[in-house]
Amino acid sequence: MKVLIKAALAAGLALSAAPSFAQDAVRIGALYPFSGGLALLGDESFRGLELAIEERNAAGGLNGRKIEMVRGDAVDPNQAVGEARRLTSVDKVSVIFGTYSSSLSLAATQVAELAGVPYFELGAISDPITERGFKNVYRTNPTARIFANRMVDAVAEAVAPALGTDAKSLKVAIIHEDSLYGQTVAGYQQARAKEVGLNLVETLPYSAKSVDLTPVILRLKSAGADVVLQTSYQNDTVLFFRQMKEQGFKPKAVMGAGGGYSLRDTMQAVGPENMEGALNVDFTQYRTNPKAAPGIEEFVKKYEAKYGTAPRSGHSLANYMGAKVLLDAMAAAKDLTAPAIREAVMAVDVTEGTTATGWGAKFNEAGQNERATPFLMQWQGGELVTVFPADAAVAEIKTGIGAE
Amino acid sequence: MTVRVSLSEAPPAGRLAALMAWLGNPRVYTSLAALSLILVIPIVVDSPFIVHVFVTICVFAGLSTAWNIVGGYAGQLSLGHMVFYGIGAYTTALLIQHFGLTPWLGMWVGAAVSVAVSVFIGYPCFRLRGPFFALATIAFLEVVRLLAIHFHGFTGGSAGLIVPLKLGWAWMIFQDKINYLYIAFGLLLATLAVSYAIRTSRLGYCLTAVREREDAASAAGISNTDVKLKAVMISAGLTSLFGSFHAMYLTFLEPETMFSLANSVSIAMFALIGGLGTVAGPLLGTVLVVPIAELARGWLGASANGLHGFVYGVVLVLITLTLPGGLAGTFGPRVTALIDRLPGRRVAPDREAPALRHIEGTPGEPVLETRDLVMKFGGLTATDHVSITLRRGEILGVIGPNGAGKTTLFNQISGFLKPTSGTVVIYDAEGRPVTPARADEYARLGVGRTFQIVQPFGKLTVIENIMIGAFMRHTSVDDARAAALRIARLVGLLHVKDVEARNLPIGDLKRLEVARTLATEPSILLLDEVMAGQNQTDTQKMVELIRTIRDTGVTVIAIEHNMQAIMSLSDRIVVIDSGKVIAQGDPREVVRNRRVIEAYLGEDFVDAQGL
């Protein structure tokens, strides 16, 4: 309840756009979907940013200046445009952090770019966000292409060895929900599978609102798919796992691209015994070897202290890590103008395995962090544990789906 | 805030003077002043966020106004209107991407595509009524959205299309946001002007007529499908233009937003809240709801997910329960009354009525023939081989007991029923025999009919009701009004000319039925029991009126139960019983016919009276 009141107050303050704020504070925008269907993970993402900023303020702020956060709530692209306009004009923020959802990010970054305000994307994965030649958009998290490549590569690098066969002998199928997320990831998966010469037997899109996935499963069964790569939200993940079992379809491996695969709710709805062995490529999750991701345990503690629950997904962690890197860059910049920030961001050089997500940070000309890679995880005994790459792993990869 | 003034009301003396006089009308200057606030407030406040809110208002008000042309004026509840918005947006964006075509041209291509699609959707769907039309439009929207996702090679699929950020007027992309507002405001003004022009034109009246009563509209020569198609084409084109503009504004398109069911419902809701079928309603609804929704999301949205949506839903239900007329419908008359008290009101002078249509032909020649008309409903034969000939200039009375098939006969000779067998022949101005296909074609050929159960357009005033008929021969509103006034005077409805038809007593409604039909200036007039419900003096007046009409060259065929009246009026009588013509000829002889008396009073009566 306290959180709610605080949030309401923050929103109120944001609306009244107070010039009474201390002159020396640095104002930054936080643009996420706080209401509507994306609210759950939008809010989860925001918590990572909030923790990073609190940490920074506790340590004296940005070169002695306090950081003030102004929230923007966007449910659809039109609102994202509106909120981005508000943040850049009324609230005159120095930078904007966001956004969790790719379509919101695409819309909001167009505004920020024209307004000349740096936009720090911490969670949206759509590649074009950093492929439009914008000068002021930076992203710390891995993109859909990186996700897709990691998934396809994992078939050869992790799954096939565990099965003791050659990757080329495996029949691979791609299934995905047909909104932006699924369509994008699956597109790159197809390209990558072709590139590395995997035997791709089916690519099946479906609506995330589907109430019956048996046609998909029967097609996979008919095609004799050994490995299924799924890009899905929560409902369709649950449906897929339940119906896969019911239809007696037992592939050698199933791998998700985050989304519904990363959520504890999904595992509970499906049942831990049925989710056993499901692979998942996603942002760094909490059962990761702290040696590869220093600071991860402290983050969880801080999170629990502030919000009273365990983190609901890795989104908060990714946002936390990205915010920290970029706040450091802001601190290093000679002032907070866009060119100075660009210079500072381009100078960032963080080696892999030194942040709470285990990612490094080095930005290319387009603003994309080239040292961010998702890890391969697996549901084992009701826990999502990191299994690949080896130095981040806390468990061995297992084969098969469902407990015997 | 319905504004009922028109530019063309001005006298022809001098454009400038006319414009000044028009601007001097308080309804005009208050409306313009209120509208200009949409432009003035953001310029004065000078904040890009406020500009954004007002751009959003302009876009949604424009979409809602365009929707209202179909949903309000024509009464066709489209809940898939964003399909045109999406088509406009995608066409424009794809043309930029593939051909480097400026959106200023692309938007017109988009509009053209939307208009074509609207005909494709509208033509088959207009046969559906009420909720089924709504469901069909939703289905079309969903199909288009799913196809846009599926064919991602062409549309960019769910990943969406990104509009290249080429700045400048040529590409409709600006660093300075106020430029967007200029365009949005311009589009809104244009849409309001179109909406206003339709509302006050022949098309607007025809749409209202079709919405209220399709049959009466057909009888007034209006082709229901044609006017609905016109409405949906205009609406789709305008909606599409807003889609194109909004795509340039958002610079990012995805099927979920472009073909959104939620937004389709929203624009309809704005019109409902503001007042369906009024010019100002959709704008009012949007101006009220959009800022409140923006604020509510700020205040409520952050504190609890769904609270503002819940409040929004509850408010909608409450509005339907308490203000079914919307803001404009409920408060409009009072506000306009207040505005009219402002200085400067100008009363348009009455016009000279245009000349009546001249009816050619020789008295006595056949003008309409039926040949062996048979009409079967299930097992019932309503008309059984009816062959009658109507001669120019006569008054033919049709009598017969209830349920004898008289009205069924009328329905066949006015095109409302297709005979099971047999033919109806009308002789046109050149004396050629023709058989029209639809009721509105009969009407345009000069067959005017009244309905036994009166069919007034309840929410229109008496004079507007008559104008619906007058529009068949007069395209201009002023001519139609003048012609309608002449008819109102003729039938004795002048004293109630500004009363809404639903408030008339039955006698006046019967006269209105005649007046609307007369306004179509028919050469053949079909009167179905117009004396019923009239008192003695009114009946007398009606008899005289019918004679007067006949004297202008009109041929009359009348069904009547008031025997005294019909006997004294008719030149000839046809008696129908159980679907058959049992007697015809001179009135005096017909009533002495034994079969006729039997049909009316029963066989026993005839025996008892020894007739």
Added chain:
Amino acid sequence: MDVLVQLILNGIMLGSMYAIISVGLTLIFGIVRVVNFAHGEFLMVGMYAVYLLSLHLGLHPYVSAVPMVLMLFAVGALVQRFIIQPLLGADEHIQIFATVGLSTALINLALLVFGADLYSVQAPGVRQPLSIGGYTVLHAQVVMLASALVLVAGLHLFMQRTPLGRAIRATAQNRNAAQLMGVRVDRIYVIAFGLGAACVGLASALISPLFPVTPTIGTYFVLTAFVVVVLGGMRSMYGAFLGAMIIGIVDSLSGYYIAPDLKEVVYFAIFILILIFKPTGLFGFGRGTE
């Protein structure tokens, strides 16, 4: 061949789920002449209630069917009495807007109370696959099909054999004459709306073990239910039942043989074609152009 049989089997099972929902929608449309755009949200409300009963009282969802039927009957009756009844004389647009408004309010109320998370009901055993000659169905699906059959048969008997059922049919066919027979038609409308909603109550109990509940779960079903109702001819329960089976099978087959993401396109296309070319529905039980 095996796949075809399995697909048809799945289609029938899916169809029986659509049938229960659509029969309710048909009752409301056929008798009260109102298209209930909030029908899916009734289902959602029911599913949350089933979840709560299971969580707090440990009730098996099938046991919850009884309170659900009663609760949704009450919900439907109240909606008819306080929202639809006052609007019966109004333009039909207004009624549609009222149910759309109700739907918006309910979805957001659920979001407010339960959040966007998904909740799933544990019902041991009912998701067990049952193998019949090499083909698979679930216990829950068999229960669903049986319930759909019992529901349609039960409603049939109720409508044919009881005075109240006769009065409901009479009111639907000739409101005026029914009044002259001493039928209180306003009360009949309340009962009919309640019955329609009660069908959804039954559906919510049966569907809960199969699908987790979220605020928008109703929207997954409601458009399909409209398709079914139109296919079945709007007024007829048997039409709705057959229509549901057809849509279930079409859904299943087109998902396999055409493309899973185009199956909605297929049945929406069927829907549009039926509306345009055969508005009385596939079986000629009713009339869509009225």
Added chain:
Amino acid sequence: MLKVSNVTAGYGRTVILQDVSIEVGRGEVVTIIGANGAGKTTLLRAISGLVKPSAGRITFDGTDIAGMAPADIVGRGLIQVPEARQLFPVMSVRDNVLMGAYHPAARAGADRRFAEVLDLFPRIGERLDQLAGSLSGGEQQMVAIARGLMANPKLLMLDEPSLGLAPIIVQQMFGIVDRICEMGTTVLLVEQKAFHALKIAHRAYVIENGRIAIENTGAGLLADPHIKTAYLGI
């Protein structure tokens, strides 16, 4: 038994009936005749509670029933057989007839009356399982009357039972009405075919343009030359 005093009624602001007063005594057969649109049906609708009178009183057995719900009026035994039959077309003939005994006040003895009605209309007995909509006009009218009788009427109001029927069937229909009257049911008969209606009527009213124009005994009206004038204009 039934007393309509100074009733004015209509739809919306459209006035159809003006200041109409009629009376029906117990055991009487009263006929109302008048041309189409004169207001006969509106009068019956007002008595049955389907139209609320804007002025005047309607009492039945001493109770004011103006403004009562139609169902309560039916419950008091005031039953209308409406114009143009108004059957339930896709219900069986049996169900149509049974609907007559729907009101709780009519449930007692319904089985006995069902037998009586079948006795009166043997044709109906042959067609119990057919859909009512598939019957001929005359048969439909019989079902409508049978349905009315099932309601155990104290006063039966028949609205144009001869409407739209072939002449031969009209004769039969009046034969049936005769029998119902002879059985002692009080009847208010609205007709256009004046002669027969007047012949069986104890008293009769002529309604013109929403007002009662003449009141007389049936025989008296039969002899009144005004009738022929009103109907045939001679």
